[in-house]
């Protein structure tokens with residue numbers, strides 16, 4: 133690879149290949165049938181579970197062997213290629229000492245490497261970059277067999293702002309092609325998107341996508357106020373942004389606290405590279421710098437290109453805004 137390729141393009145090009153490898157690991161674990169499910173917070177004392185519920189985290193936050201193995205693949209691959217960038221994974225610190233050699237990805241997406249780097253990223257340094265990894269978004273859907281809701285997410289933040297990333301859907305189209313390669317949606321703000329052709333949402337009706345499994349009173353109040361013609365309830369933050377990218381909905385609205393930075397960094401970057409917006413429910417971008425807190429504590433509000441994000445947010449009732457203070 134030419135030495136002159138800007139770092140941001142190398143990180144994106146490597147992330148595209150790595151996400152696909154991680155997606156294959158996710159499928160291999162399922163095919164083997166030994167999911168190794170653990171409940172992440174059940175070992176905590178009762179008061180800690182109460183605290184987690186208050187901040188919106190579920191006491192039944194599950195992790196499988198697929199989450200662990202996919203994260204080991206991604207973090208080891210990216211940290212060997214880019215030892216000086218910061219990488220934060222949902223599953224915390226895992227043993228990377230003895231991972232199979234074929235989990236270590238060393239190749240790059242050639243199309244991205246050959247692209248013209250957006251001028252503002254030409255001099256991006258390793259210390260400016262934070263990569264947020266969700267090795268398996270939609271874990272509960274994965275355990276329930278709703279496989280197309282599952283995505284592998286690698287988000288790239290520069291200077292605390294999500295600017296791009298990769299959403300890989302390992303089970304894309306699996307009903308017709310179970311052993312297919314899946315689908316990879318990537319993007320970089322200023323460069324554009326790749327791996328898919330953005331769809332255009334219908335002009336004759338207004339469609340919102342939202343959570344399938346984490347619906348509460350505030351989520352419902354927000355949805356009622358926006359009065360959509362149709363609601364698409366699916367699992368996973370990555371999957372919901374895929375629904376937007378494919379033109380199947382106009383907005384993703386989630387007035388709740390459960391998502392974390394690794395759930396939204398890649399979806400935000402890819403959606404914004406496609407001309408959309410992903411913010412909190414007040415319209416503010418999240419901070420993805422290395423010391424940022426993990427929870428998306430002010431919910432999620434995302435819109436596709438052509439929808440007036442600010443106008444739509446202004447339709448949320450005051451009580452919904454007040455429920456998510458900074």
Ligand SMILES: Nc1ncnc2c1ncn2[C@@H]1O[C@H](COP(=O)(O)O)[C@@H](O)[C@H]1OP(=O)(O)O
Nearest residue numbers: 189190268269270271343346367368369390391
């Ligand atoms: N209350 C919650 N507890 C744990 N994870 C949550 C919660 N709400 C959302 N998430 C995470 O955000 C993603 C999107 O949520 P939803 O499907 O409800 O819209 C989920 O797939 C899950 O990510 P993960 O599967 O990686 O743990």
Ligand SMILES: [Mg+2]
Nearest residue numbers: 266269270395
């Ligand atoms: Mg997730």
